[in-house]
Amino acid sequence: MIILSACHPIEEFDTDNKGNFDALWTAIDNHYCFFEEKGIDWNEVRSRYEPKISNQMTRRQLFNVCADMVNELRDGHTNLSSGFETSYYRKWWSDYPQNYIERLIEEHYFGFNYKQLASVIYGVLPEKNVGYIHIPSFSTGLGDGNIDWILAELSPCNGIVIDIRNNGGGNMSNAEGWARHFITKKTVAGYMIHKTGPGHDDFSEPFEFCYEPVSSPHIIWTKPVVLLTNRSTFSAANFFTAVMSSLPQVIHAGATTGGGSGMPVSFELPGGWAIRMSAVSVLDSKRRVTEPGIAPPRRYEVDMVMDDVFIGRDTMLDFAVNLIK
Amino acid sequence: MAFLLSMMVGRADDAVRPVSSTWAFEVGAAQLADTYLTPLKYNGLHLGIGYQRAQAMRFCPEKWTNALRFRMLFDRARNHAGNSVMYSAGINVGWSMLHGWRLPHDISLRVGGAADADLGALLLARNSNNPAQARASVTIGPEVSAYWLRKVWGVGLTMRSPLIGAFFSPDYGELYYEISLGNHKKLVHCAWPGSFRRLTADLFVDVRPAATAVRIGYRADWLSFSANGLTGRSLTHSAVIAVNCDFLSVNPHKNNEAKIITAAY
Numbered sequence: 001m002i003i004l005s006a007c008h009p010i011e012e013f014d015t016d017n018k019g020n021f022d023a024l025w026t027a028i029d030n031h032y033c034f035f036e037e038k039g040i041d042w043n044e045v046r047s048r049y050e051p052k053i054s055n056q057m058t059r060r061q062l063f064n065v066c067a068d069m070v071n072e073l074r075d076g077h078t079n080l081s082s083g084f085e086t087s088y089y090r091k092w093w094s095d096y097p098q099n100y101i102e103r104l105i106e107e108h109y110f111g112f113n114y115k116q117l118a119s120v121i122y123g124v125l126p127e128k129n130v131g132y133i134h135i136p137s138f139s140t141g142l143g144d145g146n147i148d149w150i151l152a153e154l155s156p157c158n159g160i161v162i163d164i165r166n167n168g169g170g171n172m173s174n175a176e177g178w179a180r181h182f183i184t185k186k187t188v189a190g191y192m193i194h195k196t197g198p199g200h201d202d203f204s205e206p207f208e209f210c211y212e213p214v215s216s217p218h219i220i221w222t223k224p225v226v227l228l229t230n231r232s233t234f235s236a237a238n239f240f241t242a243v244m245s246s247l248p249q250v251i252h253a254g255a256t257t258g259g260g261s262g263m264p265v266s267f268e269l270p271g272g273w274a275i276r277m278s279a280v281s282v283l284d285s286k287r288r289v290t291e292p293g294i295a296p297p298r299r300y301e302v303d304m305v306m307d308d309v310f311i312g313r314d315t316m317l318d319f320a321v322n323l324i325k
Numbered sequence: 326m327a328f329l330l331s332m333m334v335g336r337a338d339d340a341v342r343p344v345s346s347t348w349a350f351e352v353g354a355a356q357l358a359d360t361y362l363t364p365l366k367y368n369g370l371h372l373g374i375g376y377q378r379a380q381a382m383r384f385c386p387e388k389w390t391n392a393l394r395f396r397m398l399f400d401r402a403r404n405h406a407g408n409s410v411m412y413s414a415g416i417n418v419g420w421s422m423l424h425g426w427r428l429p430h431d432i433s434l435r436v437g438g439a440a441d442a443d444l445g446a447l448l449l450a451r452n453s454n455n456p457a458q459a460r461a462s463v464t465i466g467p468e469v470s471a472y473w474l475r476k477v478w479g480v481g482l483t484m485r486s487p488l489i490g491a492f493f494s495p496d497y498g499e500l501y502y503e504i505s506l507g508n509h510k511k512l513v514h515c516a517w518p519g520s521f522r523r524l525t526a527d528l529f530v531d532v533r534p535a536a537t538a539v540r541i542g543y544r545a546d547w548l549s550f551s552a553n554g555l556t557g558r559s560l561t562h563s564a565v566i567a568v569n570c571d572f573l574s575v576n577p578h579k580n581n582e583a584k585i586i587t588a589a590y
Contacts, residue, residue, distance in 0.1 A: 006524075006549065008522075008549045008550065008551040008556045010358055010360060010556050012364075013364075014414040032496055035499075074434070083408065108573070118468070185528040192506070194496060194497070194498040194500065194503060195497050196497050196498070196553070196554075197554045198497075204510075204559075207503060208505070209507065263454050264452065264453045265454050265455040266366050266454075268404060268409065268451075270405060270406070272404060272405070274452075280500055295518075325352060
């Protein structure tokens with residue numbers, strides 16, 4: 001007792017259902033970073049969900065109520081994880097057209113004759129002299145030398161389409177690895193804002209961070225680029241969109257990205273469940289919050305037309321190619 | 326001044342000052358907490374090895390001793406639900422300088438100061454962008470030790486606690502990714518009893534049939550700190566088994582009847 005009283009206090013919660021609910025609500029209350037942007041009154045949310053909690057509930061019943069409460073955040077980076085289920089908020093993409101069919105391009109544009117490096121697909125679109133790169137994820141990265149090989153292969157082209165539709169993100173440093181091949185000088189990539197305390201207004205000053213171009217002799221691509229996105233372009237891919245669309249040789253086309261500009265952190269509940277949530281807000285180079293997604297300029301907005309799909313055409317890719325031609 | 330110095334050197338040359346080396350192994354229980362990683366407390370196993378080199382000081386060997394310490398520590402702890410493991414590893418380097426008194430009944434008392442440097446990390450792999458937390462501190466503070474010497478055994482107690490220094494803590498919600506990008510604000514904090522509390526205490530029994538002693542004891546190492554709204558805690562209770570030896574360097578110019586002054590007791 002003497003030892004513990006000499007220690008700095010740490011808030012403790014009961015291990016029963018109510019204790020777990022309290023711990024979940026408090027963790028989000030202390031660390032979630034988009035209450036203001038989304039207009040969420042977290043106390044009001046508690047007042048609606050707390051009466052549903054009792055210590056007689058089963059674990060699954062408790063999970064369902066807690067997951068519903070977490071989904072009030074409308075955040076694809078926020079998940080409640082138990083031993084039997086992980087909650088996902090899916091409406092950020094499920095309410096939108098998917099706008100991407102992988103096989104359509106592989107079969108009808110390349111006849112399955114594309115090149116592949118790790119998960120990245122690339123090649124020259126036949127009869128177009130336009131290069132195509134599909135980066136499906138930033139969970140794993142390529143080295144500068146690997147990216148050099150891809151860009152060298154496409155170097156005769158008039159321009160390239162970088163397709164990050166369905167790229168759900170991953171590691172920001174992997175996105176940086178790609179972006180560094182498209183900038184010619186040190187470039188402001190964005191700003192970070194972290195929580196400085198548990199209050200909803202406790203935020204740090206925006207911290208500017210920059211990307212440096214790859215060093216010589218690595219390849220820097222300065223010819224036209226069309227960056228193609230859909231609603232499932234999320235998280236690190238959303239930030240890649242923010243960086244790339246600020247570059248002079250890049251046109252952002254397609255559909256609005258899925259957002260996910262909050263870098264998630266994790267905390268635990270007394271019962272062993274884990275809550276992952278957006279806790280650090282990453283702004284674009286103009287200090288804008290991109291959590292709701294990044295829309296292409298209106299003249300470059302395009303969705304996939306199903307009639308085109310039936311004849312083996314990707315409306316969005318054709319649109320992007322025409323922008324380069 | 327020169328006269329005083331020559332007097333001190335002269336006295337030092339008259340005494341033989343063996344190096345008292347102690348190799349220790351500690352095993353026990355750990356409680357870890359760090360609100361940067363989790364609001365939960367983790368409990369588990371604590372392991373450590375250590376080495377200490379103590380010697381009477383050259384300038385006034387009967388009164389002053391110094392000790393250099395090195396410890397490597399490792400903890401493996403689980404949360405209350407038992408579904409997550411936290412690892413902790415660290416090193417400690419310390420130096421103490423103590424003034425001694427010989428009290429009645431073969432009791433010696435030493436009081437002085439200690440400087441400690443600690444470096445380590447906690448790992449909670451289930452977390453997403455906050456899976457690890459670094460721990461680093463440099464502190465100075467008082468140290469007290471007492472020893473009761475019997476013929477073939479002895480009992481000792483050592484206590485050490487920092488008073489002032491500096492320690493590392495990220496900001497409340499800051500990611501190490503942001504730190505790696507160059508945001509180094511609010512990372513170093515003043516360590517004082519309000520922000521950084523630590524007590525290291527050793528209670529031990531030496532069995533000393535000859536110059537070598539086998540040491541069995543209990544070690545408490547309690548650390549609690551708070552900065553930027555974050556709180557960290559590491560409480561360990563360990564059983565310690567150690568071997569303590571006095572080493573004499575051979576010096577043909579030294580007087581064979583010179584007094585031996587050990588730092589061991």
